[in-house]
Structures are given as C-alpha cells and as structure tokens.
Amino acid sequence: MVFLREHAGPPIAPNDPVLYERLADEWWRPRGRFAMLHWLAAARAELVPPASRPGAVLVDLGCGGGLMAPHLRGKGYHHLGVDRSPSALRHAAAHGVLAVRGDVLAVPLRDGCADVVAAGEILEHVEDLPRAVAEACRLLRPGGLLVLDTLADTALCRALAIGVAERVPRMAPRGVHDPELLVNRAELARECARHGVRLQVRGIRPSLPGVAAWIAGRRDSVPMVPVASTAVLFQGRGRLSEGARRPVRDAVTVAEEV
Ligand SMILES: C[S@@+](CC[C@H](N)C(=O)[O-])C[C@H]1O[C@@H](n2cnc3c(N)ncnc32)[C@H](O)[C@@H]1O
Numbered sequence: 360m361v362f363l364r365e366h367a368g369p370p371i372a373p374n375d376p377v378l379y380e381r382l383a384d385e386w387w388r389p390r391g392r393f394a395m396l397h398w399l400a401a402a403r404a405e406l407v408p409p410a411s412r413p414g415a416v417l418v419d420l421g422c423g424g425g426l427m428a429p430h431l432r433g434k435g436y437h438h439l440g441v442d443r444s445p446s447a448l449r450h451a452a453a454h455g456v457l458a459v460r461g462d463v464l465a466v467p468l469r470d471g472c473a474d475v476v477a478a479g480e481i482l483e484h485v486e487d488l489p490r491a492v493a494e495a496c497r498l499l500r501p502g503g504l505l506v507l508d509t510l511a512d513t514a515l516c517r518a519l520a521i522g523v524a525e526r527v528p529r530m531a532p533r534g535v536h537d538p539e540l541l542v543n544r545a546e547l548a549r550e551c552a553r554h555g556v557r558l559q560v561r562g563i564r565p566s567l568p569g570v571a572a573w574i575a576g577r578r579d580s581v582p583m584v585p586v587a588s589t590a591v592l593f594q595g596r597g598r599l600s601e602g603a604r605r606p607v608r609d610a611v612t613v614a615e616e617v
Pocket of ligand 1: 400461463485
C-alpha cells in the first residue's frame, strides 16, 4: 500500500522507517509535522515525578528527536533515548539526551536499569506488542514507573487519528501510522500485568480551544486534556511491583552512545 506524499522522495508504505529520515528536520519545529508530538511529550512528562534518588535513569523508548527533554529538565534523571532512526537520535543528542541506537524489541540495555521507562507514541509502531512490553518492563527496577501513550485499535481511532489527523496539515505526517499496528488495550494491560506492571489508563485529546489558537497562529503548543474514553489516544501509567526483580548497575555505564 502506498500513500500520498508530503515529503520528498518516492511513495513509501505506512510506518516505513524512511519517513523519519525524510522528515528529520521537522522534529524541533513547534509548528512542523511533528507538532502534536511536542504536546504529547509535555503531557507524558507530567506523569513522571521528580527522581527519588541521585543517578536515577529514565529510558525513553522510541525517543525520536528527544522531545521530552525540555519537560524533564530539573526532574533529576539521566535521560537515555533508544531509537532506530539515526537522524532522530542526532536531534535527541543535540537536546541533551544520551542517545542509544537500538530496536525497542531488543533494547541494548541491562535488566532493571531504569527508574522510569517512557514509551511515548511507539507501541503503535511495533510489529510485536508483547515483545515491546516485555522489553519495557524488563528495563524497570522494582518499583520503577512505566509511562506511555499510544493509539487504540478501534474504528474510531482509525477514523480520527489516521483518517482525519493525517489529512490535517501539520497534525500528523501522512502515512506515519499503519492501521494494522494500533494497540489492543486489553492485550496491552494483560502483557503489562504479565510482567508485573498494573497499568492504569486514561483517554486524552488536544484541547479544542488550544487547537483553534494553534491553527490561528496564536500559540505554539496545545495542552492535552483528559477524556472519558480510551478509544482513540490514551496514556498509561503503572509501577513494576516491588520485589519483582533485583536492581542492577546503572544503564549509563552500559549504553552505547551514538
Ligand atoms: C511517532 S515517533 C515518536 C517519537 C517520540 N517518542 C515522541 O513522542 O516524540 C516514533 C519513533 O519510534 C521510532 N521507532 C519505531 N519503531 C522502532 C523500533 N522498533 N525500535 C526503535 N525505534 C523505533 C521511530 O524511529 C520514531 O523516532
């Protein structure tokens, strides 16, 4: 399947990693093609408490250009970002993220290295959800926190997040999502529980007055607000049960920097 182009180069399939290379210069443009990722990164960072110990580590799976970085500043974490896109990692590193090239389905970091694992807008891009969840949970220390946001595998989500958002200029790049990979919420909760994380979820959406002001050029960012339904875009948060696994050495010592 191919899609209409809004970037240079021949048509590519949905969720093709090449998209991120073609749109590499968009990461840090607040009114660019990844604008909504900025809003989501801010909302995700709000779920992260200040670090509870010196040397705490936050592993950002599928970190992209490192958009969480400014929102984590001052919270006391070493911010490690894992991504397979070289250009995205270069942007992340330029914003202070310790950038690690790798696949979120086989993360090159040790068990229990993370106080927090963030999986923002990544689970709906992977071919193997159970594997991605297992990796995220494997990285957590006992008591560590998993925060995530993703898109639900529902007809409403396909209509809004793909059918509409990918056609509104600058909302989401055309073809960034493969409808086949949207996330089954029950499966996500089940896989998290299987690995010791009881996930709590809530639906979110961009504030409508915020979007109107953003479209009108009156503001560069839009707050995300909670909604009753998790049927489109949702956040998840849960801690790895204490005693689930022994802590190991800091990830920083084992990360392979880009
Ligand atoms: C939609 S972007 C989200 C980026 C970032 N989490 C954010 O919210 O700003 C998805 C990112 O996941 C990366 N990605 C997709 N599949 C991946 C995989 N299997 N392993 C590592 N990175 C992956 C892409 O390169 C891209 O940077």
